[in-house]
Amino acid sequence: MRGFEFDQLKTFTTVAKAGSLSAAAALVHLSQSTVSEQMRKLEARAGVPLFVRSKRGVEPTPAGARLLEHARRLVALNEAAFDELRGQAIKGELRVAITEYFRPNEVAGMLARLRECYPRLSLHVRAMKSVEIELAHSRGQIDLGVVMNLSTGPFRPVAGNARWILRREPLYWVAAPALAEQLPERLPLVLLPDDCMMHRTAVHLLEERARPYELVHSASGVAGLQSMIAAGLGVGCLCASSIPDGVVRLGAKYRLPILPEAVFSLTPPHAQEQETVAQAREVLSRQLLA
Template sequence: MRALELDQLRTFVTVAEAGSLSAAAPRLFLSQSSVSEQLRKLEERAGVPLLTRGKQGASPTPAGMRLLEHARRILALSELALQDLRGHALDGELRLAVTDYFRPGEIAGMLRRLREHYPYLRLHVTVMKSGMIDAGALTDAFDIGLSMRLPGARGGQRGARGTVLRREALAWVAAEGEAEGINAPLPLVLLPDTCALHQYVVQMLLRRRLDHVIAHSASGVAGLQLALAAGLGISCLNESAIGPGVARIDARTVSRLKLPALPAAEFYLLPARPGEAPLVAKVRAALAEQFA
């Protein structure tokens, strides 16, 4: 029996994670036809369909889901073996501070895949507010910080760009189907006032002289998502933090409520500290690759 080929497995995993062949092709530096051909050969070798293709993209079949877990481990072990032979394996213990707005529905899976790639790396992850991460940039509170910044927001790391991982549009959101019933004063659902996005939203509304009230203060993004889905008010969230039961407020309602236009949020790894250990720099580069 012929073994599975790494390139075909890598293509399969990338398509499964990207959601379509067209989205996966540039990540693999292949044409869409080459991606399709590799998947065809893999399915021939497996003897079962691995992906369901349709107008909405591509998703793994039950057999594909089983292969997906194996494929991730196989690719991770292959990469680990190469790193070990080259003396590049990451071995050590580090503390990572992550803003709770960063891809909350995906962060656990991303950390799991990071552990698969670097099994000797021991990461202690703490979810924190962006303001706390920025304030702790030069302290010993953590080794690496993944924070969020907003255009024109007060505070933050002025002049320090860091490594930008992604940009996400901000949106006004509310419970699905309930935005039309909202009126002034605007009932806001936000994190506490130490949150940079809380401060940003309130400052925008004050500048516009829009009447508002804090209807609910949640301790974290998960609680904020639940409060929004329960219909307790409206909020401003980045795209990946819009949870189940929550939807963007339509343009007509945004116009009626005179809500201001929103920019994009920027997620970034804080820059290196003076005298930083080589391991920290290597882990920062690995995080940038895995989380981008």
């Protein structure tokens, strides 16, 4: 039989999301040995390695990344078909705002899959700062938002609404390799403007550690920040999924303060939320976790 087993593809997407076989096993309620066997059979069927394995876990190979796009699409279409047959297909308009820090290299593909799976849903999507998203949501200007908080610290530590947490990601100090090799004691910083909580957190932690720094460049958005860091203009802070190719994480030898986790979540329901929004919330919580 040509093609792939659907259960193996579904497990494959979970392994890629979790970053390890053991973490994925807990999410799909299977033993680690079963997950490992499924991935072995999937790689045998594909005829190429799908993961690079290391002590830190697993990461998709280039072939694995290509299959992952197809697998996520198939899983999403399967869920959409299930919703359709149960009379739960989403239709209408939905206003969504997403923080730029949320999986910037993947979010466009996620939204494209959502449009494909739910063609009767009209999506209006904006990228905004988390504080602006929460304000717009409280005023009824958007229906749903994906916001970022921090796990600890004085600036926007996450609290409550655990039901709608999408993912947690480590934050890292990052720089271009050439800069990392000859990093000066006075740290050259590249950050977003000072109304960004990542900016305030980085500065607060450096001052707490008494580490000299200088803000050498300010970017208007995450894409610009990624480009400036990759070009070697300075050191920045990025969550794991935002780190571009050609940029390295600065480890313990650089004596930089430990950063908190980034916690991404959906804005909580309004007291009288429309049925379309309630349905979309459930679907988005699955799609954005994929």
